[in-house]
Amino acid sequence: MFFEIPAPVLQALEILEKHGFACYIVGGCVRDSVMGRIPTDWDIATNALPEQVKRCFSGYTVHDTGLAHGTVTAVIDSMPLEITTYRIDGDYADHRRPQDVTFTDSLRTDLARRDFTVNAMAYHPRAGLRDFFGGTQDIRNRLIRCVGDADKRFNEDALRIMRAMRFASVLGFGVDPQTAESMHKNKALLGMIAAERINAELIKLIAGEGAPHVIDEFLDVVCVFIPELAPSCKSNSNCTDTRWQNMLSALNHTRPVPALRLAILFCGAGPPAHAGYDAQNNAQHCAKVFAERLRQLKCDNVTIALTTDLIRHCQSDITSSPESVKRWLSRLGKQNLRLLLEMRRSFLIADKITNEEKLVQLEKTEKIIADIISQKQCYRIKDLQIDGNDLLAIGIKKGPLIGKILERLLDMVIAGDAENEASQLIAHAKRIAGEQGM
Numbered sequence: 001m002f003f004e005i006p007a008p009v010l011q012a013l014e015i016l017e018k019h020g021f022a023c024y025i026v027g028g029c030v031r032d033s034v035m036g037r038i039p040t041d042w043d044i045a046t047n048a049l050p051e052q053v054k055r056c057f058s059g060y061t062v063h064d065t066g067l068a069h070g071t072v073t074a075v076i077d078s079m080p081l082e083i084t085t086y087r088i089d090g091d092y093a094d095h096r097r098p099q100d101v102t103f104t105d106s107l108r109t110d111l112a113r114r115d116f117t118v119n120a121m122a123y124h125p126r127a128g129l130r131d132f133f134g135g136t137q138d139i140r141n142r143l144i145r146c147v148g149d150a151d152k153r154f155n156e157d158a159l160r161i162m163r164a165m166r167f168a169s170v171l172g173f174g175v176d177p178q179t180a181e182s183m184h185k186n187k188a189l190l191g192m193i194a195a196e197r198i199n200a201e202l203i204k205l206i207a208g209e210g211a212p213h214v215i216d217e218f219l220d221v222v223c224v225f226i227p228e229l230a231p232s233c234k235s236n237s238n239c240t241d242t243r244w245q246n247m248l249s250a251l252n253h254t255r256p257v258p259a260l261r262l263a264i265l266f267c268g269a270g271p272p273a274h275a276g277y278d279a280q281n282n283a284q285h286c287a288k289v290f291a292e293r294l295r296q297l298k299c300d301n302v303t304i305a306l307t308t309d310l311i312r313h314c315q316s317d318i319t320s321s322p323e324s325v326k327r328w329l330s331r332l333g334k335q336n337l338r339l340l341l342e343m344r345r346s347f348l349i350a351d352k353i354t355n356e357e358k359l360v361q362l363e364k365t366e367k368i369i370a371d372i373i374s375q376k377q378c379y380r381i382k383d384l385q386i387d388g389n390d391l392l393a394i395g396i397k398k399g400p401l402i403g404k405i406l407e408r409l410l411d412m413v414i415a416g417d418a419e420n421e422a423s424q425l426i427a428h429a430k431r432i433a434g435e436q437g438m
Contacts, residue, residue, distance in 0.1 A: 003033045008076035009042045019056045021048040024122035031118045044083045047105045053083050069101050086110035108132050115160045120147045142173045150182035158189035162201035165218055169208025187221040198225050199297040207256035212248040244269055249350035259303045260339050263310035266290040287312040310340055320364040326379040326414045378413050378420045381406050385422040396433050405432050
């Protein structure tokens with residue numbers, strides 16, 4: 001088994017050993033290395049106490065990132081390295097963090113407090129791999145399993161329930177039956193976790209290759225923080241509901257863009273149709289419901305706006321004509337319009353009675369978009385050959401009228417009633433201003 005360890009990490013290990021301390025790389029970097037993946041973060045565990053670690057790295061920038069829990073961060077060649085003293089966690093009164101920790105000399109004891117076996121391994125270039133809890137076997141079996149008693153692990157830190165789902169989704173693993181049983185049993189503990197933490201895990205989960213399977217298996221858990229999904233499926237993981245299964249299939253046919261996948265989840269399995277609403281009004285209702293849910297989960301505004309735009313327009317009529325496509329490009333922008341079409345395509349593919357003609361129309365629309373972009377055709381106000389300064393120059397006063405005139409000019413160009421040529425646009429602008437009494 002080969003571990004490609006960056007030079008700063010090797011240097012940190014050498015510094016600690018030079019001062020007489022034991023040390024290993026631990027956690028996710030070991031898991032990823034065992035799996036043949038390239039780690040993004042490197043963590044070190046040692047029997048050196050925090051103050052001793054600080055003295056070892058006195059010639060480097062050191063931050064007290066978690067001194068009470070034994071963690072300092074040393075920066076070597078611009079690489080931040082978290083270095084944590086072997087420890088035993090105290091009571092978790094808030095189901096999130098230990099109230100206190102006790103330092104220990106035992107690597108095994110330190111690893112025993114960790115969440116999952118795949119994250120409870122340690123490695124040293126000379127000592128090799130230390131795997132006391134079967135992490136390598138679980139990686140071979142593609143399984144997420146708690147270290148020790150699952151109920152205890154989740155009662156210590158309820159966010160581990162979300163982490164288990166996230167790891168299963170991102171790594172494409174299954175969840176050990178006993179661990180899964182405990183996740184269902186202890187799901188209510190997630191109500192004690194900060195919304196920001198739930199959201200951070202959800203965004204990673206939804207973008208994972210295994211997201212459809214994980215969401216299906218743990219729908220009851222997901223409903224703890226997205227209760228609007230509860231009516232979408234009567235029997236959770238054994239669901240045979242066509243709408244639910246189509247949504248899962250649609251997720252499988254889309255790229256891992258969080259907003260896109262959230263829109264598919266919400267639009268495909270969202271709250272039941274509102275009585276008396278047509279399809280378009282139901283999409284508006286669904287967008288409003290989930291916009292509020294994402295705000296409560298402290299999701300960022302960009303993701304909320306994109307997700308709800310995709311839901312809002314999932315039933316909108318987008319005809320395959322240059323004029324229609326330009327208007328949609330003006331409204332959504334090229335990236336978001338393409339995501340909307342990708343969302344529609346995924347639902348069409350998921351539907352076993354897909355109308356092939358609709359897929360052909362989608363391809364035609366995508367081709368029109370590509371032509372408009374490549375030919376730099378006008379579909380935005382900034383594409384017009386004149387701007388607000390030109391309108392000021394012909395005597396139109398500053399204010400809302402300038403914006404309204406530019407919008408009218410864009411509408412005329414898109415409709416083919418005017419050429420995107422400066423002198424023509426100025427003439428039309430004067431006429432429009434005259435109509436407005438300027």
